[in-house]
Amino acid sequence: MSCVASGQGQVFAAGAPRVIVAGATGFAGALAAHLLWRHPDFELTAVTGRSEVGTRLDRLYPRYRVPLEIEALIPERLDGLDAAVVAYPHAAAAPTVAELRAHGARVVDLSADFRLRSLATYEQWYGSHPRPELLEHAVYGLTELHREQIAAAAIVANPGCYPTASLLALAPLARAGLIADVVIDAKQGISGAGRAFDESTHLSMAGENILPYKVAAHRHTPEIEEQLDALDPAHPRLKVQFQAHLVPLDQGELASCYVTPTRAVGDAELREMFAAAYAEEPFVEVVDAPPGVREVAQTNYCRLFAASDQHTGKLLVFSAIDNLWKGTSSQAVQNLNLMFDLPETSGLQ
Amino acid sequence: MSCVASGQGQVFAAGAPRVIVAGATGFAGALAAHLLWRHPDFELTAVTGRSEVGTRLDRLYPRYRVPLEIEALIPERLDGLDAAVVAYPHAAAAPTVAELRAHGARVVDLSADFRLRSLATYEQWYGSHPRPELLEHAVYGLTELHREQIAAAAIVANPGCYPTASLLALAPLARAGLIADVVIDAKQGISGAGRAFDESTHLSMAGENILPYKVAAHRHTPEIEEQLDALDPAHPRLKVQFQAHLVPLDQGELASCYVTPTRAVGDAELREMFAAAYAEEPFVEVVDAPPGVREVAQTNYCRLFAASDQHTGKLLVFSAIDNLWKGTSSQAVQNLNLMFDLPETSGLQ
Amino acid sequence: MSCVASGQGQVFAAGAPRVIVAGATGFAGALAAHLLWRHPDFELTAVTGRSEVGTRLDRLYPRYRVPLEIEALIPERLDGLDAAVVAYPHAAAAPTVAELRAHGARVVDLSADFRLRSLATYEQWYGSHPRPELLEHAVYGLTELHREQIAAAAIVANPGCYPTASLLALAPLARAGLIADVVIDAKQGISGAGRAFDESTHLSMAGENILPYKVAAHRHTPEIEEQLDALDPAHPRLKVQFQAHLVPLDQGELASCYVTPTRAVGDAELREMFAAAYAEEPFVEVVDAPPGVREVAQTNYCRLFAASDQHTGKLLVFSAIDNLWKGTSSQAVQNLNLMFDLPETSGLQ
């Protein structure tokens, strides 16, 4: 891994909010740092890590060109901070979020710690919650569903990448009370496994492969179900069949959703419904042909294609995102933009 | 593309059946030629093509090392032939099959021309059938479902790769009358598109991509439905939701099947059902963890994993094959072995 | 391939130079259109093609989001144009460049037509030149070598991607008269073959492969030799051993250069030489470890690493670029920036 002899300077507006990325050594945190370093309206003041302290981030991630040294997270140095992106694993994230809140920073948390409204559901999947008292201050950070609450939130729980793709696909149908049953078959590139060095990521094992994983037990299922329940209170307790697969690419995720509708819905009505739902959204593109994930690689866009199957009567929705961008780090920036009253697209185009 | 200066000789048993591959320039035909060339119990006497006549096959496909020149298919030279694999597109295949039959050869046809029992269904998807009178002589060539009829057949209609993976996954459930509804989400490597040179196969377009295709209208659906109907006559007219996706690898196919059962089925019962169904099968492996397609690459194996989802009550079956091998050409050889009373595994291990 | 229902508007400064891309259906032209569409200081007024007229560019290249329809190149509509990028094959490019020049537009030509100073050399490799009279108005467009002439040029002959990587690696050594002999072993992703649909680009043939091509006869050799001769007039007529290979990725190119020096050069002197040569360059990064091409993917950067081999005495230089960006289209934009007196980095970061 190489390191440029002399880093280039960050450029940002005077008086820009000061932000740090806590946990910048992983894929999500490193990309968040990259996006904020080149963001015209934020000042990235530090990147922290629990390992690799003293290493420059552009040596760990040469492609991102962020010439900051990774620091330990020292509470005394948090004064004056406006915001933070926290990219720690679940359970490790919540105490850090609490610390940051104590210093007045507003937080976008990339972990699962604040995504679920139900503490019981959290504890069923993740074990005891380290800071349950903070749950009430957290807003679910799927921008297109909760824009107003996000703008005012102290803590934004950035959604998982699978729920992001799935919920953007299903929200118009859920709001219309149309989902009687749903199967979500999701496929993701290897970056979804993060900076994990094992059989699941080794090119000679993950390459030329298609691998289903976490069969019948994926932690993202309750997150999707909670949000669908909220969108369609008339049909609560929908049980979602969600299944994840690893396929051999780097970044990209497709959620193929198969919905048994509560009533017959034709192609024309379906397409109109999706066009209307997302007409004003800067980052959701409703398209007229099945989208490939290449089309949204390294962007904050989600591309959706919906079709009604005349043969079976089912509704099909395909949702393509970049799992690291809209699925994680660029959606965090989209949320930060809202929280600091900046144009939602700032730094993302 | 390179060509070895001097080819090596074919080795086969004395008195071995004489076989040709008609249509050896495509992926399926070329692989069939490769498998038959190295087969100890068949003599591959010719490879034919509608293009590339005069070119040696090992120049078109250097990895296969078949040093035969591609010939035009000349009826006079078909005398004395015992068998043929026909690898032409649908509609082009049937007349060739008829010609070969007229010379007494038994045929494994890789096209769709003889897969469907219903002429009406064929014509709905493929147009007018060139040789409908031959349909009654054809047997559906999914070895594990129709072994006895295949052994005696004049024409074996080799299944499509998607139906192969899907039907091996669903047959035990269909026979038990357990399928109330099913979604099949299939993913396949780019070799599934064959020797097509276009956007769908260019590495700079198909690479780093996941692409759904033929949404709500895949020709393999009626083939799957016909076979499931035959397996479960008590629940005819099941409508199958089948969806195909291209993912960036060469060879490999996974069918993820989501079954809404007609009654609750637990994990133990499910696994026992699959173990029993395939206990004697040399090429179907029931495994205890989700299979990756790498595990069956360049083999005639199908790996199956079944699980009951306690949360949703659905039954999940994952079926991994190599689309060009068990999905196409090695299954053709498996069928030829049966047709000529050879060990079913001959030339395939 | 999908197409967004409604395109988003282009944003550019008032009074920005008006530019077209002629030949936007290929990889190079499409990327140039993408870069100019999002460029803050150019107005992209049209994209033209010899095929696909009437198709929107974002349907051919969904990832680029340029919502312009491909037009035929109509001379009457060229009035008022300030600049053009021409992305036609060699021999087809020159007449179009002439037409554009006749209307006063300044041109960056991506073909080979104006790269060679010697007409005889051109004709040896490419056949008769369609517009030899224009050669004297053309400047070789490797920005870092000919910045001043480019700024004033009517026609800029954008270099080939291999010469770009090779010459940036070798220029400091050539200027110092240090190259007695050189072997350049270059590896490139499949996008280097462009929108060609054949065996060289099919994922099932190009994937899992490493393929040398154009052995002992690559058209880029004389282009490299001419430029090296100009840099080191004291050692003219250096014969460059250049060899290209295709490796299975999309975008990315590495030139590994093995130089037999005219005198012994140690590591310290070598590194200092490279640091000094490129200290002021915004897009050339001299790094302290071997660069991977991922580090420069989808950027205009070139990363260079130089080392002296104590064992053999040879000098090794590794040069990593994105063949479609710095190797082609983003270098064209870099040159356009110079030609119109804009910051060299505008639109490229």
Next chain:
Amino acid sequence: MSCVASGQGQVFAAGAPRVIVAGATGFAGALAAHLLWRHPDFELTAVTGRSEVGTRLDRLYPRYRVPLEIEALIPERLDGLDAAVVAYPHAAAAPTVAELRAHGARVVDLSADFRLRSLATYEQWYGSHPRPELLEHAVYGLTELHREQIAAAAIVANPGCYPTASLLALAPLARAGLIADVVIDAKQGISGAGRAFDESTHLSMAGENILPYKVAAHRHTPEIEEQLDALDPAHPRLKVQFQAHLVPLDQGELASCYVTPTRAVGDAELREMFAAAYAEEPFVEVVDAPPGVREVAQTNYCRLFAASDQHTGKLLVFSAIDNLWKGTSSQAVQNLNLMFDLPETSGLQ
């Protein structure tokens, strides 16, 4: 990773030599076990490992279908053993080889411990040698160069994959005294890094990349030089410029060799020289076009293409192998075949 419910039996001839693989958990050992398990003329009696004891090998490597449990290497159980393949890292291998020799087993060692004739050279690159007294009993195991000594050897030092490809390319030229200078630029798939879980093998880092490594200091250089010296005693002490690169595929290796000849050699002479050198070799194919590594994937073949560059006078030789097969494990089997007087191709076609 899945495991077949019931393994299939190994088939081998009565009285077949008994062999173990010591170190079967790595890529090389696992493949050797796979090849020997299906070999008709060897009985694979055990697979051992320093980790994963008690795990079945087909759970670690599902694609290989070797249903043996990994065992610790227990000296008492080595009696009656005829042969062993040792696949430990250098320095760890030699003591195990000594133990196996003490029990009378003949050994093919895949490590570097017995490859170099010069102890001084070994210690310069690898540190102190654990069993220098065994060096005199070891033969360098490049089959095509040392066939007779291998047949009689107690210890065969299987070559590295880079020396295998490089020496097969250069041997005809070295024997003819034609090499004045040579640059070897080698490219290899990620399996060359073995079961190492780090940045170099993670698909999201190694994918879409081309990476030079071990610049100016590759351990395989002295191995190549020693063998070339032996082939061309008249020009000893040739200094080889060897450089390795990782490219994003699984298995496959290409060595591109650029030779400055001691005298002019034309294409016709060159090709005749290569044809003659390898006319009788079952696993070396001299071809008439540049070979891609796909052509030899998962085979014991080496494909060679040689050309004389009229422009520079240099001789170019391209050598394609599968780094894990001919480069490592199948060459080990080829050597075992020789050592036990079996047909050299047994189990390898």
